[in-house]
Amino acid sequence: MSHSAHGAIPVISATGLFTPSDTISNAELVASFNAYADRYNAAHPDTEPLTHSSVEFVEKASGIKSRHVMDKTAILDPDIMEPRYAERPNDQISLMAEIGVAACRDALAKAGRDIADVDAVLCAASNMQRAYPAMAVEIQHELGMERGFGFDMNVACSSATFGIQTAADYIRSGNARSVLVVNPEITSGHLNWRDRDSHFIFGDVATAILVEA
Template sequence: MSHSPQPVISATGLYTPSESISNDELVAAFNAYVALYNRENADAIAAGELSELTESSVEFIEKASGIGSRFVVDKDGILDPAHMAPRLPMRSNDELSVLAEIGVAAARDALARAGRDAADVDAVLCAASNMQRAYPAMAIEIQNALGIDGFGFDMNVACSSATFGIQTAADYIRAGHAKSVLVVNPEICSGHLNWRDRDSHFIFGDVATAILVEDKDIAPAGHWDILGTKLKTVFSNNIRNNFGFLNRTHGTIDQAGPKTDKLFVQEGRKVFKEVVPMVAQMIVDQMAVLDLQGSDMRRLWLHQANTNMNRLIAHRVLGHEASEDESPTVLDTYGNTSSAGSIIAFHLHHDDMVAGDTGLICSFGAGYSAGTVFVRKT
C-alpha cells in the first residue's frame, strides 16, 4: 500500500536578541526627540507652518497595545534622539547577512529540538515581512549556511508570512516534493518602524522563529498533527510599507535614510474595526469545516499585535472571555514581531499540553492577510 504523506509540525525554534528596550526607556528617548524637534522648529511652529509634536507616555503605550518592552538588534541607535533607528554596519558579500544570521540561529534551535540533522531537510522557506535584499534569496543564504542540499525561496505576506509558510510547506509534504521543510521567520522590525511617530513608535521588536514541518512518518514523538489550514487575503491600504527598490528612482532616499512615507504606517482604528470580525469569522468557519467547537480548543496562539484585538477574537472563538492560559500573550516582553508573533506564543506556551489537546496558530496583518493552522498534540 502506498504511503500518503501527512504534514506535521515536528518542532519550533526561537532566537531572541540580547538587548531589550522598556517602555520607560523608549518614552524617555521619544520625548527627548520631541523636545529637540519643537525647540529647533519653534519659529515655524509659532507661525503655524508646522505642528508641535506631542510627548508619548508609558500609560498611552500600554493602553493602546498591551506592549511592555521589546527586544531589538541595536538598542543604542534607536534610543539616540538624534538618530532613532538601528545602526547596523554593512557586511561584505562574503559575510552572513544579519537577517540570515538570526534566521540560522532559530533554525538550528528547531532542528535540535526535533533531533534532526540539517542534511535531512529538503527545503527552506524564508517567510518574513521585510527582506534585507531582493536577491540572492535569504532562504538560499540560510540553506547554504546550514548545509542543506535542496531548495529555498523567500515569501512575504507581512504578519501572516509564517502561517502562509506553514501551509506552503505542508502542501510540499502532501505532494511528495519534500519530507522535511524549514520555515524560517527572521524579523528585524526595528528597521522599518518610524521611531519618531507617536502613534506607532512602540509597536515592533526584533526576533527570529523557525518551524520544522515534516512527514508524520519521520517526525519525532510528541509532534503536532496539522488538522487543517486556511489562508485569506483582502486588499487594504490601512497598513502599508512603501519601501522598495524603485524608491531610488523617485528620489526618496538620501543620506538621512528613507523618507517617513517609506516606513511602516497604519490607520490603527480602521485596522482594528475591519480585521477583528474578518479573522474571527474566518476561524469560526474553518472550525466548522474541521468539526470543531469552541470547547474543543485547548489554546489559541494568536498574532501578537494588540491585546484588545486578541481578546475580542478569542471571545468569539471560545464563546467566553479567554484566560491567559487559553490565549497566552508575549506582547508584554516581545512587542509586535510581525510574522513571528504567533510562533513565539506557540513556542513558549505549549510544553504543558498533552496528547489529544487541540490548538490554533493564527496570524493577521497587512494585506490584509490572515492564516490559520489548527494543530493537535500527539
C-alpha cells in the same frame, strides 16, 4: 521523494526561536521620544508642538511592555532614533539570514534532527534584506545543507502562515518529507521611532518551524 510519501500528514515537529539580547522598555522608549519631542519643539516654535508620550499611553494603546531589538543604542539616541548596522560584504551572510540560522538550529536541536534530514528551507518574511541570493539559500549554505531546495516568500504580515501552508502542501504532495520554515524579521529598521502613535509596535525576532511528514 518516494511515491509512498504522497498523501502524508504534515505536522509541526518543532519550533525554534532567536531573540536579540537588547530590549527596550516602555520607560526607555518614552524617555527617548520625549527628549526628541523637546528638541523638535524648541527648534520649531512656529509649528504645532509634538505631544509627550507616556508609559501609560503605550501600554494602553498596545499592551506591550518591552521589545527586543538588534540595536538599542542608536534607536534610543534622540539624534539618531533608528538602528545602525555595519554594512556587510556580499560574500558574508546577511544579518537577517544569520538570525534565521540561529532559529533553525534551535528547531533542529529540539526535534533531534540534523540538517541532512531536511529537504527544503522556506524563508518567509515581511521584508527582505537581500533579493539575491535568496536568504533561504544563505541559510542553507550556513547550515551545511548539501541537497534539497530553498526559496524566499514575501507575503507581508502573513508570510509565516503562507510559509507553513506551503510546507504542508509539499509534505502532502510527496515532494518533501521535512521542510524548515524560517521567519527572520528586523522590523525595527522599518519603524518610525519619531512617531508617538506607532513607535512602540515592532521589535526584532526570528522563528523557525520544522514541518514534517
